[in-house]
Amino acid sequence: MKRQTAIDYYGSIPKLAQALKITYEAVRQWGDEVPELRQYQLEKLTDGALKAGQESRSQSVA
Numbered sequence: 816m817k818r819q820t821a822i823d824y825y826g827s828i829p830k831l832a833q834a835l836k837i838t839y840e841a842v843r844q845w846g847d848e849v850p851e852l853r854q855y856q857l858e859k860l861t862d863g864a865l866k867a868g869q870e871s872r873s874q875s876v877a
Contacts, residue, residue, distance in 0.1 A: 816849045816854045816857065816866070816867065816868070816869060817847060817849070818845050818848065818849050819847075820865065821857055821865060822842075824857075824861065824865055828842050828843065835856060835857070835860075851868070854867035854868060855867045
């Protein structure tokens with residue numbers, strides 16, 4: 816899952832960080848991809864609105 820997808824869902828980095836109970840700085844360190852375990856956490860928090868691994872898998876297939 817792309818970081819920007821998660822940010823867009825929550826509306827801002829601070830709101831995303833608050834939902835995950837982590838710091839703004841932690842979210843900023845992710846780069847383009849949400850870490851795998853955080854993806855699963857977001858999938859659960861959003862009742863499946865955000866899907867873990869969905870975008871990452873489609874890009875990794877050669």
